[in-house]
Amino acid sequence: MYKLFFNLVFKRLDPEKAHHMAFFWIRLASSIPGLRTLVASVLAPRDPKLRVKALGLDLPGPFGLAAGFDKNAVGIDGLTMLGFDYVEIGTVTAQAQPGNPTPRLFRLIEDRALVNRMGFNNEGSAAVAARLAARPKSGAVVGVNIGKTKVVPEAEAVGDYVTSTERLARHADYFVVNVSSPNTPGLRNLQAVDQLRPLLSAVRETLDAQTNGHVPLLVKIAPDLADADIDAVADLALELGLDGIIATNTTIGREGLRTDAAKVEAAGAGGLSGAPLKARSLEVLQRLHARTEGRLTLVSVGGIETAADAWQRILAGATLVQGYSAFIYEGPFWCRRIHKGLSALLAASPHATLGDAVGAAARS
Numbered sequence: 001m002y003k004l005f006f007n008l009v010f011k012r013l014d015p016e017k018a019h020h021m022a023f024f025w026i027r028l029a030s031s032i033p034g035l036r037t038l039v040a041s042v043l044a045p046r047d048p049k050l051r052v053k054a055l056g057l058d059l060p061g062p063f064g065l066a067a068g069f070d071k072n073a074v075g076i077d078g079l080t081m082l083g084f085d086y087v088e089i090g091t092v093t094a095q096a097q098p099g100n101p102t103p104r105l106f107r108l109i110e111d112r113a114l115v116n117r118m119g120f121n122n123e124g125s126a127a128v129a130a131r132l133a134a135r136p137k138s139g140a141v142v143g144v145n146i147g148k149t150k151v152v153p154e155a156e157a158v159g160d161y162v163t164s165t166e167r168l169a170r171h172a173d174y175f176v177v178n179v180s181s182p183n184t185p186g187l188r189n190l191q192a193v194d195q196l197r198p199l200l201s202a203v204r205e206t207l208d209a210q211t212n213g214h215v216p217l218l219v220k221i222a223p224d225l226a227d228a229d230i231d232a233v234a235d236l237a238l239e240l241g242l243d244g245i246i247a248t249n250t251t252i253g254r255e256g257l258r259t260d261a262a263k264v265e266a267a268g269a270g271g272l273s274g275a276p277l278k279a280r281s282l283e284v285l286q287r288l289h290a291r292t293e294g295r296l297t298l299v300s301v302g303g304i305e306t307a308a309d310a311w312q313r314i315l316a317g318a319t320l321v322q323g324y325s326a327f328i329y330e331g332p333f334w335c336r337r338i339h340k341g342l343s344a345l346l347a348a349s350p351h352a353t354l355g356d357a358v359g360a361a362a363r364s
């Protein structure tokens with residue numbers, strides 16, 4: 001049904017316009033109390049065995065919406081209504097910014113992939129903090145993902161992230177330092193340990209001061225890091241007492257695509273997400289798991305489309321998983337399918353709970 005709708009309507013629309021339209025409907029549905037309850041009752045996770053304790057939180061399941069869909073925290077309850085176990089808002093920057101010129105979002109349908117160069121379009125951390133502060137408590141679990149304002153030079157990045165941390169810390173269930181989007185010039189240089197150490201230390205200190213140490217801190221990394229750099233970030237995260245790592249963001253690579261080369265070329269620069277990212281994202285997770293041996297919470301994202309994909313990440317060491325691109329192709333029943341599939345996979349496995357399954361592939 002959704003596939004038909006996608007082909008007849010969304011496919012003919014500019015992808016960013018389709019996003020705004022779909023997000024508007026989601027928010028509209030969730031603003032009607034009876035409808036919200038009805039939709040949530042159909043789509044929400046129900047299997048208690050899927051409950052996950054992670055990052056000091058008690059979640060209805062492991063499956064969250066990755067950053068970038070709800071950049072300004074305008075639709076958290078609507079997205080939770082669709083069955084996401086948590087929603088990561090952002091990336092939010094200290095200053096409001098328009099992002100890159102449009103068009104800046106492209107579908108590679110044959111690859112079940114997207115290319116985006118949005119460039120952190122967002123209303124800025126003051127506006128987003130005010131919106132989060134005004135939200136009635138709904139029980140939704142909210143991760144807050146922050147990044148660097150484009151016009152702020154790399155040398156002043158720490159202050160920019162600290163400003164956003166001061167504003168947003170008290171509104172987050174967990175906090176993410178994003179240093180891995182390919183669409184802000186120089187941002188990914190912050191992944192180098194010499195740059196990352198002062199940045200993460202300052203954010204950790206600010207976050208702890210604002211919240212009495214109650215909000216977990218994670219760093220989100222790129223799939224394009226060399227293996228030695230992945231190890232270095234993992235070691236640094238352990239050294240600084242971070243709570244976890246989110247892997248991965250989009251890739252600048254374009255290898256192995258089925259889409260016509262001219263179409264890929266026409267999309268231009270940006271981050272590639274969706275199915276083509278699956279293998280590398282899994283590889284990065286496996287490497288992080290081997291390096292950190294269960295001492296950090298690993299959140300796996302990149303090319304997750306099915307329950308089998310999510311299960312594979314859990315077995316490889318992810319306590320939580322996230323997705324974005326497949327939501328565009330799979331539609332509103334996506335979370336329900338993932339949860340039902342995970343329940344079946346768990347029931348057929350030797351593990352009593354999802355928590356028991358985390359990292360099982362590496363132990364066998």
Ligand SMILES: Cc1cc2nc3c(=O)[nH]c(=O)nc-3n(C[C@H](O)[C@H](O)[C@H](O)COP(=O)(O)O)c2cc1C
Nearest residue numbers: 066067068090091116249273274302303323324325
């Ligand atoms: C249109 C779009 C915008 C995104 N914006 C952000 C962002 O602002 N911050 C971020 O950390 N990741 C962002 N991402 C990356 C996703 O959070 C995710 O890491 C990536 O898409 C891989 O997951 P997927 O293959 O399930 O899409 C964006 C992805 C897409 C497709």
